[in-house]
Amino acid sequence: MKIPKLQIGSLSANIPIVQGGMGVRVSLASLASAVANEGGIGTISSIGLGDLEDSKQEYERISREALITEIRKARSMTDGHLAVNFMGVLSNVNDLIKTSIQEGIKMIVFGAGLPTKLPALVPDPSVNLVPIISSARVAEFILRTWDKRYERTTDGLILEGPLAGGHLGFSAEQLEHPEDYSLEKLLPEVLEAIKSYEDKYGKKIPVITGGGIYNGKDIARMLYLGASGVQMGTRFVCTEECDVSQQFKQAYLEAKEKDIVIIKSPVGMPGRAINNRFLKDLEVKGKLKINCPYRCLTACKVKTARYCIALALVNSYFGDVDHGLIFCGQNAYRVDKITTVKELIQELLWELKEA
Ligand SMILES: Cc1cc2nc3c(=O)[nH]c(=O)nc-3n(C[C@H](O)[C@H](O)[C@H](O)COP(=O)(O)O)c2cc1C
CATH class of the missing domain: 3.20.20.70 (Aldolase class I)
Known part of the structure; x- marks a missing residue:
């Protein structure tokens, strides 16, 4: 072929x-x-x-x-x-x-x-x-x-x-x-x-x-x-x-099927991510403090958003996955x-x- x-x-x-x-x-x-x-x-x-x-x-x-x-x-x-x-x-x-x-x-x-x-x-x-x-x-x-x-x-x-x-x-x-x-x-x-x-x-x-x-x-x-x-x-x-970062890739290698979850993003759409320490902590804390001088997303309501998604994703990029969001597809596991x-x-x- x-x-x-x-x-x-x-x-x-x-x-x-x-x-x-x-x-x-x-x-x-x-x-x-x-x-x-x-x-x-x-x-x-x-x-x-x-x-x-x-x-x-x-x-x-x-x-x-x-x-x-x-x-x-x-x-x-x-x-x-x-x-x-x-x-x-x-x-x-x-x-x-x-x-x-x-x-x-x-x-x-x-x-x-x-x-x-x-x-x-x-x-x-x-x-x-x-x-x-x-x-x-x-x-x-x-x-x-x-x-x-x-x-x-x-x-x-x-x-x-x-x-x-x-x-x-x-x-x-x-x-x-x-x-x-x-x-x-x-x-x-x-x-x-x-x-x-x-x-x-x-x-x-x-x-x-x-x-x-x-x-x-x-x-x-x-x-x-x-x-x-x-x-x-x-x-x-x-x-x-x-x-x-290597830590982001490692999270994929370690993920099990049950770890892959749908989240509600401050962008206003659902997203798919690995249920890691960051998401579990967020579940307990309910809301994280946001410092947003720049308003990167028109759809993000800073006052009510539970966390800053840009910061959470940047943290994962740098390898601080415990404070970061790890997006992934359903097949990541x-x-x-x-x-x-x-x-x-x-x-x-x-x-x-x-x-
Ligand atoms: C880590 C990650 C980040 C993504 N970020 C974006 C994005 O910023 N914009 C976008 O249009 N799609 C984004 N996607 C979707 C991908 O471009 C792609 O269409 C999708 O992942 C395909 O599904 P698959 O992961 O099962 O192959 C992202 C996907 C992943 C896994």
């Missing part, structure tokens, strides 16, 4: 694997460039790069400069395809998107919010716009809005199912029945919803599925069902190149070794061919 390429607008990746953007600082230049070097699409996360002690203005300036540093560093490490991931709930999201484009990034991935104004912010057609969606209804809404307002359509869609890591586009109730929202159910609905826009604009809108994709057999199943590629996060965390990106991708492609 020939491994299919993944075409997203003007980008053509040699393998149908996108490494999902992982904030805070989990997927930076090292991981993204390693994936791009193997022929996939490596995604730098733009989230939480600022210094948490600073004023809003300083926070935004440092975030911008840190993103430029990561993009340039990644570029110096690969000639492959790089994307940057953004969350709509970031207060400085527009600034970071503009910065990425100035730095030559050709793929913008937009989640945690509806990208209704994204084409106005990025009118350059050579930049590929890829919203993250969790249902056919959301896909239809975005495509209809862009069609009416901007006479353009998306260059791709990332369909993230309920087994993914990080923030999730499903309600807590929906997450109690993930089988009702499986990628196998959602994907055909999305493919149907986008058909008329593909016809109108005379181009294929590739759908990339993510959330719980663990091995080559899973990739084969998604491609068979009509996905153009897959997005994977959890598997890439336990690689040598992943930018996060299955990961049993740290490998290299090259070995992981070779294994996935071998399994894909076998399947």
Whole structure:
């Protein structure tokens, strides 16, 4: 079997694997460039790069400069395809998107919010716009809005199912029945919803599925069902190149299935994480003190939030996991070794061919 390429607008990746953007600082230049070097699409996360002690203005300036540093560093490490991931709930999201484009990034991935104004912010057609969606209804809404307002359509869609890591586009109730929202159910609905826009604009809108994709057999199943590629996060965390601390990776290796839980995030969405000391302490304390001079998230209600999610994620990044949140996908408990990106991708492609 020939491994299919993944075409997203003007980008053509040699393998149908996108490494999902992982904030805070989990997927930076090292991981993204390693994936791009193997022929996939490596995604730098733009989230939480600022210094948490600073004023809003300083926070935004440092975030911008840190993103430029990561993009340039990644570029110096690969000639492959790089994307940057953004969350709509970031207060400085527009600034970071503009910065990425100035730095030559050709793929913008937009989640945690509806990208209704994204084409106005990025009118350059050579930049590929890829919203993250969790249902056919959301896909239809975005495509209809862009069609009416901007006479353009998306260059791709990332369909993230309920087994993914990080923030999730499903309600807590929906997450109690993930089988009702499986990628196998959602994907055909999305493919149907986008058909008329593909016809109108005379181009294929590739759908990339993510959330719980663990091995080559899973990739084969998604491609068979009509996905153009897959997005994977959890598997890439336990690689040598992943930018996060060793302690974060170790928590994945030690996690049991029962340790993987759904949390209510101050972002206003549920998220999936490892039930570690930090979450257990929070359960007892109820609320942690928050010092927030910079308001990094529009959706975070500082007065009522139980903890600062940016700080909790930064702590884990630096290795202080007892005071930190460890986001993960539902399959994190299955990961049993740290490998290299090259070995992981070779294994996935071998399994894909076998399947
Ligand atoms: C540690 C971690 C952090 C993540 N952070 C983000 C993020 O900041 N933005 C985003 O769009 N997705 C985020 N995700 C989701 C991934 O990009 C990816 O879509 C998802 O993890 C795929 O599911 P999988 O982990 O089962 O492979 C995160 C996932 C993990 C594991």
